[in-house]
Amino acid sequence: MLSVSIGTIIWTSIAFLTVLFILGKFAWKPILKAIQEREESIELALRAAENAKKEMENLQSSNEKLLNEARIERDKILKEAREAKELVISTAKGKASEEAEKIIAMARESIHNEKMAAVTELKNQVAVLSIEIAEKILKQQLSDEDKQKKIIDNLVKDVNLN
């Protein structure tokens, strides 16, 4: 063990250096290269995933923004529509009441006219009737002589007084 043997040294040197060469060329080089390449590809994949995640977040936030904008737009449109509705209703109401007023005015006028016509008619009727009544009264009053005389007298009396 503790004595150094030339044979062992020579065999060890030859065998070890040969194996070092063989493994270095055909094992360690491809293995280390493969490991490094795999590590790089994994890192690349991780970075891509990270990017995708970030992009996704961006997309999500932009979606949110778009949604917000749409909501605001909708609110605006709704508000405008409500305003338009109110405007239409109010104008319609105005027009309607105007029309109604007009109609009422016309009605009132026509009622007035009718009334006036009726009154005139009535007046005419009354005049005719009063004439007829007066005629009948006169006919009755003047049916006897006394009464005629008395009227004349009264009339004459009045004249005298004048």
Next chain:
Amino acid sequence: MTKFFAGLSALFMLLFSSFSGFASGNSEGKFNAGEMIMHHIQDAHEIHIIGDFAIYLPVILKSEKGFEVFCSSHFYHNKKTAAISVHENQIKNIEYFEHNGFALFHEKIYYTNEQGELDFDEHGHPTNQAVTIDLSITKNTAGLLFALLIVTLVFLSVAKAYKKNVNKAPKGLQSFMEPLILFIRDEVAKPSIGHKYHLFMPFLLTIFFFIWTCNILGLIPFLGGLNITGTLSVTAVLATVVFVITSINGNKHYWGHLLWPPGIPLPIKFILVPIEIAGIFIKPLVLMVRLTANITAGHIIILAFVCLIFIFGEQSATAGYGVGVGSLFFMIFMNFIELLVAFLQAYVFTLLAAIYFGSAVEEAHH
């Protein structure tokens, strides 16, 4: 879980039988714990599996006659005994193995004399000349080649999996190895070295998985008690590679601070510079010694618990069984600790190597 523990204890029981085989094979009769432990952590020319069954490894020697290649079974099947006289009238028998003009004693190979025998002095040391260049595939060399083969096959298949499912989640073996690879890259290389870390990744990954595999192999029973990373020769090579890579990649800033530290009075420079120069050698030496010592110590502790059983067993069988139960639990505990140490030492070696590389490529920032 109970199944798991039953299996584990069965394993240990088998392990004891292999040790007892060794113990009974000792002709002296008396059980020598120190010898037994040293024998097990030492390198060998065979992989001793169990009992008499062993895998014999090739012996490769460079002698005056040229290269000699033969199977180590020739040694192990030809045991010889030499009788030497220690002091007066005391005879000691020493065993060694012999084959074709070579002798194997304590796993070291010597030339034999004309009679084909090994001579010893009165201390029991061989007086023959040792073979200087022994290129045998020893137990630990075989274990090391096996570990490297496992690491190569595993990571070539993992690399194939990466090529097959590009940019997909890892599967199977790939998904087991990826956290470890990422651990070395993100927790060891990047903080210690800085932006030039990719230059050193192949080395750091290879050394981490290699040391870990070797440490684990050393914990598996029936593999002859491999002690790969506990062998100084192996860790010396690893430390040398670390030293060479650090020195080659050392930039102007590194060498400048080492050889002529700025902003320090001249007399202190004469003290500091030798220390710094010694430091560049001490650092890899420390790497080497730490790994060897930690792994060997783990093996020694586990073996010591095994030895306890035999030491008490020699007194009485009852004591042997009693201690055996206690030892078993301690061994199970130590094996779990060693599993952690196996990872930890691989990590520490890799981390320190990365820190040395980091200091070599650090840019001036003042």
